Amino acid sequence: MNFAHKELLWLLLVLPPALVAFYWWSWRQRDRSLSQFVEPRLLSGLLAGISSTRRKIRHALIVASVALIIVAAARPQWGYTLEETSVKGLDIIVAIDTSKSMLAEDIPPNRLARAKLAALDLLQLAQTDRLGLVAFAGGAFLQCPLTIDDTVFRQSLDTLDVNIIPQGGTALAEAINTARTAFKEGENHQVLVIFSDGEDNDEGAVAAAQEAAKAGMKIFTVGVGTPDGEILRVKDVKGRTDYIRDANGNAVKSRLNENLLRAVASATEGGFYIPLRGARAMNELYEKGLAPLPKSEGQEKTLKRYHEQYHWPLGAAILLLLIEILLPERKRATAPKVQSPKAKAVTTATVTIAVMLFTVTGQASSTRALKAYNAGNFTNALALYQKEIALHPEDLRLQFNAGDAAYRATNYEAAVTHFNAALPARDVKLQQKALYNLGNTHFKLGEQAKDLDELQELWEKAIKYFDQAVTLDKQDENAAHNLEFVKQAVEQIKLLRELARQAKAAADAATRQRNYRQALQIMEQLMQQAQVVAKPFEEFTKKLKDIDGIVNPESPDANRTQ
Numbered sequence: 001m002n003f004a005h006k007e008l009l010w011l012l013l014v015l016p017p018a019l020v021a022f023y024w025w026s027w028r029q030r031d032r033s034l035s036q037f038v039e040p041r042l043l044s045g046l047l048a049g050i051s052s053t054r055r056k057i058r059h060a061l062i063v064a065s066v067a068l069i070i071v072a073a074a075r076p077q078w079g080y081t082l083e084e085t086s087v088k089g090l091d092i093i094v095a096i097d098t099s100k101s102m103l104a105e106d107i108p109p110n111r112l113a114r115a116k117l118a119a120l121d122l123l124q125l126a127q128t129d130r131l132g133l134v135a136f137a138g139g140a141f142l143q144c145p146l147t148i149d150d151t152v153f154r155q156s157l158d159t160l161d162v163n164i165i166p167q168g169g170t171a172l173a174e175a176i177n178t179a180r181t182a183f184k185e186g187e188n189h190q191v192l193v194i195f196s197d198g199e200d201n202d203e204g205a206v207a208a209a210q211e212a213a214k215a216g217m218k219i220f221t222v223g224v225g226t227p228d229g230e231i232l233r234v235k236d237v238k239g240r241t242d243y244i245r246d247a248n249g250n251a252v253k254s255r256l257n258e259n260l261l262r263a264v265a266s267a268t269e270g271g272f273y274i275p276l277r278g279a280r281a282m283n284e285l286y287e288k289g290l291a292p293l294p295k296s297e298g299q300e301k302t303l304k305r306y307h308e309q310y311h312w313p314l315g316a317a318i319l320l321l322l323i324e325i326l327l328p329e330r331k332r333a334t335a336p337k338v339q340s341p342k343a344k345a346v347t348t349a350t351v352t353i354a355v356m357l358f359t360v361t362g363q364a365s366s367t368r369a370l371k372a373y374n375a376g377n378f379t380n381a382l383a384l385y386q387k388e389i390a391l392h393p394e395d396l397r398l399q400f401n402a403g404d405a406a407y408r409a410t411n412y413e414a415a416v417t418h419f420n421a422a423l424p425a426r427d428v429k430l431q432q433k434a435l436y437n438l439g440n441t442h443f444k445l446g447e448q449a450k451d452l453d454e455l456q457e458l459w460e461k462a463i464k465y466f467d468q469a470v471t472l473d474k475q476d477e478n479a480a481h482n483l484e485f486v487k488q489a490v491e492q493i494k495l496l497r498e499l500a501r502q503a504k505a506a507a508d509a510a511t512r513q514r515n516y517r518q519a520l521q522i523m524e525q526l527m528q529q530a531q532v533v534a535k536p537f538e539e540f541t542k543k544l545k546d547i548d549g550i551v552n553p554e555s556p557d558a559n560r561t562q
Contacts (some may be wrong), residue, residue, distance in 0.1 A: 002306055004075035017062050021264070023059045052326060068317035071372040077306035079428040082468055088295040089129035090191055091146055093179040094119050097196035097224070098162050099137040100244055101254035104197070106230035107276070114276060115195035115224045116157055121282040122193065123153060126290070132182050135160055137177035138167030142182050170196065172264060174207035176212050189293050190217040193285070194264070195276070197225040198257030205260060209267035219268045220289050221261040223275040229255030259268045271405075289558065308427050369401070378409035396425040398401045400434055407441055412448075415441045432472040436479050439465035443486060456493050462486050 003009065096119065102112035119244040123131060132158045133144035143164075144156035175194060183190045192212070198221075211221055231253045232244040243251040252472035262273040270293075274285050385402035392398060403418030419441065439462045446458035466483035469476060 004077060004306075006074060008070060008074040012067055015070065016067045017061045019059075019066060023063075024529065033231075047146035055553075058324045059339050061320045061327075065317040065320040065324070068313040068320070072310040072314035072317065073280055074307045075477075078309055079307040079426055079431070081233060081424055081431065083304045083308070088190060089126070089148075090290060090293055090295055091132075091183060091194060092122075092126060092290070093132045093134055093146070093182050093193045094122065095136055095140070095175040095179055095192060095194045095196075096157075096160060097132040097137070097170055097175075097194075098135050098160055098164050099199070100162055100168060100232060100234075101199050101252075102224070103171065103232055103234060103244075104225060104230040104254045105233070106226040106228070108329045109199060111224045112160070112162065116160060118195065118222065118276055118282055118330040119157055120154070122286065123150060125282060125286040128212050128295070129290075130181075133157060133160075133176055134165055134178050134182070136171060136178070137162075138171055140171060140174035140178040141165070142178055144184060149279060162238055170199050172196065172198075172260075173208035176208040176217075178203070180217065182211055189296065190215070191290060191293070192217055192219045194221045194261070195220065195224050196221070196261065197254060198223060198259075198261040199254060205264050209264045213268040218289075218293070219265050219271040220285060221265040221271075221273045222281070222285065223256050223258050223261050223273065225254065225256035227256050227258065229253050353517075367522055369405075371409075373401075373405055378405045379411070381405040382409055382411065382414065397430065398421045398435075399494060400425075400430060403434070403437060403441075407437065409443075410444075412441050412445050416445075432479075434471050435465045435472065436476065437484075439463075439469060439479070439482060439486070452493065458488060459486050459490050459493070462488065479545040485539065490518055 072123045081342035082193060096112075096115050098112065102110065102115070104111050107114050119133075128148075130146040130148050131144075131153050132142065132146040133153060134140055135143045143160070144153055147153060172194070175196075176192065179192045180190075204474075212219065231251050233240055233241050234244055246250055252327055256275075258273065258275070265271040265273045270289070272289060274281060369381050369388060372378075372381035372384060382402055382405040385398055385405055389395075389398045399418045399421040403422065406412070406418060416438065419434045421439045425431055425434070442458050442462035442465065446462065448456045449455035449458060463483065463486050466479050466486060469479040470483055473479070
């Protein structure tokens with residue numbers, strides 16, 4: 001189970017206990033007030049007919065309804081549908097300075113840690129954008145290519161430290177050039193966000209930024225540190241703190257070079273510099289610099305679309321409140337009522353008839369379609385199920401049954417259509433079964449493939465559906481077995497491709513040496529051992545056979561029997 005607003009569940013530790021405490025306090029206050037103004041001998045007469053048990057039940061119903069309303073407000077969700085969506089976004093390379101100067105603690109905890117936290121803030125804002133990561137010091141390298149996977153970017157970011165690049169110094173130009181290579185050719189709106197203290201050593205940063213601007217890149221620089229700076233400290237292996245010293249033994253003090261960072265950003269159109277101060281620095285960067293840029297089509301991303309289930313606890317809360325309203329505190333004084341055997345029999349019969357009616361009307365599938373299916377007439381069953389679907393399009397179980405009948409009738413195209421139509425079902429088990437059967441159907445379609453490319457494509461789709469089925473039900477041994485089986489089959493296809501390529505190369509070599517008989521034998525052996533793989537080489541094999549018949553004609557007596 002998942003909750004869209006998990007933070008609201010903390011109210012369960014506050015409101016229900018507070019209500020219980022309030023009711024307990026009000027109960028005691030009531031008893032104290034009654035004892036002060038009414039004599040004890042008169043209390044029993046005044047409270048006659050009032051049930052303390054019913055009052056407690058009413059209070060319990062209110063507390064339970066409040067708890068259920070809190071659960072409903074947290075939006076419980078269970079069951080989901082996998083959806084592939086194409087997102088629009090920017091391509092953003094984040095470059096982080098990992099030089100020793102980033103150990104300065106003029107902004108807590110230190111410059112590098114603060115830059116990494118800011119990069120995570122940017123990741124939260126850039127939900128539909130692809131992000132990549134470049135680490136730079138005296139050199140630079142691409143730590144993470146452009147990706148829409150937030151987990152991969154986070155993992156790459158976590159590994160950054162001042163020892164990741166052994167070469168000391170700060171080479172902003174290297175970082176800019178490395179970022180340029182990370183973008184694909186022809187893409188617009190290339191964005192580079194640099195986190196650095198601006199202590200550049202190679203003095204070519206502005207020139208590199210100008211070259212990047214010609215290629216369409218926009219650079220935004222984020223200053224990490226303070227202009228006053230801080231003496232750099234480092235801990236040795238024993239945990240003792242010491243200062244980083246220069247060649248003369250003097251302690252090194254690092255300062256934020258805002259002028260250089262501002263000049264680098266200004267060298268590109270639309271780029272600007274922003275200091276990393278305050279909690280909204282990344283919000284300002286994204287809202288003013290990145291959000292206005294046009295977004296382009298990105299890659300597809302598989303999303304889990306959870307099914308909302310808040311109506312269940314909300315409905316239960318409303319029901320409990322209605323019961324609390326209708327439940328009186330006073331007992332009703334009624335005479336005992338004896339039910340005659342005849343009346344009791346009528347009541348029993350009524351209940352029995354109601355249960356029978358409910359059972360009859362609760363059947364969802366077509367009896368005729370089911371009979372045809374059980375009789376093995378799957379084509380007729382499919383047609384009947386399709387008629388039922390036209391009458392009850394909301395019942396996705398009929399779609400699943402139609403897909404099953406189509407699969408049994410070897411109408412695999414129709415099976416794919418109906419199983420896909422059953423995927424949005426709220427029932428997770430029905431989803432899982434539909435995914436499993438889609439895997440089987442695509443495997444069967446692959447067996448009917450005309451060429452190797454189509455075969456591999458269909459079986460890879462089968463792998464995708466089996467994998468989703470295993471994700472929904474990890475206890476399904478059949479889905480797990482089929483997944484591994486098809487994976488091995490695809491690997492065999494790849495191996496057969498390589499063997500066919502090698503056989504063709506050997507036949508070509510024999511042909512160049514005019515050894516047509518050997519080339520023909522190689523290709524005929526390939527045709528016998530791997531017929532599907534060898535289909536593209538049938539014409540080549542036929543030509544070899546014709547040439548060999550001309551160059552090496554058989555003698556007239558070769559086929560005589562003794």
